[in-house]
Amino acid sequence: MSDFFHQFFNWNDLRDSFPLIWEGFRINIQIFVIAEILVLIWGLVLALLRGLPGRAAAPFRWLAIAYIDLFRGIPAIVLIFIVGFGTPKTDIPLVSSFSILQLGILALTMIYGAYVAEVYRAGIESVHWSQDAASRSLGLTNWKTMRFVILPQAIRRVIPPLLNDFIGLQKDSALVGVLGLREGFRAAQIYSGQHFNATPYVGLALCFIVITIPLTRVTDVLLKRDQNRMRGVTR
Amino acid sequence: MRKLLATLTVLAALTAGACSSDSKTTATASSSAPAGNTTAFKPTKAGVLTVGTELPAPPFYLGDDYNSLTGGFEYDMAQAIAKGLGLSKAEIIEMPFAGVVAGQECPCDVDFSQVTITDDRAKVVDFTTPYFDADQGVLVKKGKSVKTLADAQALQWGAQVNTTGLDFIDNTIKPAKQAQVYNTTVDAFNALDAGQIDAVLLDTPIVLGEAKDATQFEVVAQFKTGEQYGGIVKKGSANLAAINDAITKLKNDGTLSQLLTKYFGADPKNIPVIAVK
Numbered sequence: 001m002s003d004f005f006h007q008f009f010n011w012n013d014l015r016d017s018f019p020l021i022w023e024g025f026r027i028n029i030q031i032f033v034i035a036e037i038l039v040l041i042w043g044l045v046l047a048l049l050r051g052l053p054g055r056a057a058a059p060f061r062w063l064a065i066a067y068i069d070l071f072r073g074i075p076a077i078v079l080i081f082i083v084g085f086g087t088p089k090t091d092i093p094l095v096s097s098f099s100i101l102q103l104g105i106l107a108l109t110m111i112y113g114a115y116v117a118e119v120y121r122a123g124i125e126s127v128h129w130s131q132d133a134a135s136r137s138l139g140l141t142n143w144k145t146m147r148f149v150i151l152p153q154a155i156r157r158v159i160p161p162l163l164n165d166f167i168g169l170q171k172d173s174a175l176v177g178v179l180g181l182r183e184g185f186r187a188a189q190i191y192s193g194q195h196f197n198a199t200p201y202v203g204l205a206l207c208f209i210v211i212t213i214p215l216t217r218v219t220d221v222l223l224k225r226d227q228n229r230m231r232g233v234t235r
Numbered sequence: 236m237r238k239l240l241a242t243l244t245v246l247a248a249l250t251a252g253a254c255s256s257d258s259k260t261t262a263t264a265s266s267s268a269p270a271g272n273t274t275a276f277k278p279t280k281a282g283v284l285t286v287g288t289e290l291p292a293p294p295f296y297l298g299d300d301y302n303s304l305t306g307g308f309e310y311d312m313a314q315a316i317a318k319g320l321g322l323s324k325a326e327i328i329e330m331p332f333a334g335v336v337a338g339q340e341c342p343c344d345v346d347f348s349q350v351t352i353t354d355d356r357a358k359v360v361d362f363t364t365p366y367f368d369a370d371q372g373v374l375v376k377k378g379k380s381v382k383t384l385a386d387a388q389a390l391q392w393g394a395q396v397n398t399t400g401l402d403f404i405d406n407t408i409k410p411a412k413q414a415q416v417y418n419t420t421v422d423a424f425n426a427l428d429a430g431q432i433d434a435v436l437l438d439t440p441i442v443l444g445e446a447k448d449a450t451q452f453e454v455v456a457q458f459k460t461g462e463q464y465g466g467i468v469k470k471g472s473a474n475l476a477a478i479n480d481a482i483t484k485l486k487n488d489g490t491l492s493q494l495l496t497k498y499f500g501a502d503p504k505n506i507p508v509i510a511v512k
Binding site for chain 1: 418425429
């Protein structure tokens with residue numbers, strides 16, 4: 001049992017490794033905060049393209065569907081390798097001159113954008129069709145209906161599943177280390193390799209948990225509030 | 236590669252993270268008689284030199300089957316040593332590396348498995364005279380020049396996680412930009428090819444092997460860490476002196492240098508060394 005504590009909860013190793021891990025974890029924070037903002041925008045664009053009405057917009061719908069199907073199906077680590085090691089050797093404008101950090105953020109945005117697009121779509125489709133019909137009959141254009149009637153209701157409903165995807169995104173920020181970045185996981189690995197002790201990994205796990213657990217609780221509170229509102233419970 | 240990592244592991248474990256350049260090769264056997272004298276050699280199996288190793292280990296041994304190897308640096312060296320000892324040939328048999336450094340008895344005369352000579356290991360086994368300098372080689376894209384420590388400090392380095400190379404960059408070169416770290420050597424070479432890093436620091440034989448295969452790369456310099464490979468014999472073996480004589484002869488007559496060029500594209504001795512404080 002003492003071996004167990006020595007291996008995973010060694011106070012000295014935790015204390016000595018923590019500055020390195022924290023320095024690395026700040027890169028994780030940078031990755032997932034920027035990626036989350038980009039994912040919110042990119043996912044919404046995809047969801048709106050997918051929901052465009054009319055025959056003329058069909059190619060956009062197909063492209064959006066193809067993108068979402070494709071990028072939800074690729075394992076994150078595979079896409080990180082493709083984007084991170086592949087694109088710098090190409091002459092794709094802008095992207096080929098990205099730093100490793102930017103490439104990692106791009107790969108995560110591409111994947112999570114596809115997930116989040118589906119979350120948005122679920123929200124948009126959950127708004128009753130009568131809302132759309134009513135606002136169109138009041139003279140709002142299709143775009144204005146979406147912007148002022150559908151989306152405000154849809155986004156409120158999907159906040160809990162959005163946060164759920166964000167927790168996944170935060171954890172996947174550790175995958176970007178494969179491109180050479182010394183983020184939290186890599187820092188823990190280096191310390192662990194030098195001292196033959198797994199405590200740094202536990203320290204890093206704590207860093208993630210300190211961020212994800214409050215986020216989970218916030219998600220729960222929002223979910224509860226939404227349910228109460230739906231059932232007409234007054235606060 | 237695995238052996239080099241294991242080497243590092245044992246090193247790090249025993250020296251508690253001390254810089255690997257501290258563990259110099261004082262354990263090198265020094266009992267060799269002057270070259271030219273034929274010292275008595277008693278083979279385990281009559282008429283042949285039995286050599287233990289663990290496959291696969293290209294380019295030290297070419298092939299995966301102990302009975303049908305087609306060449307390799309250590310393989311050719313073993314054959315030359317056998318000749319030097321007046322034996323018909325060298326026979327290669329399996330001897331797992333973990334067992335070797337744990338002091339397990341090898342049913343062979345000598346073990347050549349890219350084992351770094353360390354003081355701690357020399358307590359368990361006897362090492363032959365070193366036959367290979369495994370320093371840290373600097374791999375760059377052709378055209379990049381790295382001549383001084385100041386040059387090296389200005390580079391964006393890449394290394395493999397938990398290797399001597401990464402330790403050396405972090406603790407000795409101390410570059411302005413933090414080194415990037417990869418899971419495998421292949422990832423590091425990929426990043427070098429993609430221009431994400433300027434240079435990779437790894438064991439010289441590994442980068443020489445890569446530069447031989449990938450012509451866009453070259454090894455422009457090396458840092459001395461004092462790591463050398465030695466053959467392993469039983470502690471107190473009476474055959475050590477004879478084997479050392481044979482190795483020394485191969486060094487002096489240029490055979491080893493030829494083999495290095497044949498299998499690694501260059502003799503590491505010809506790669507410029509960057510001095511560090």
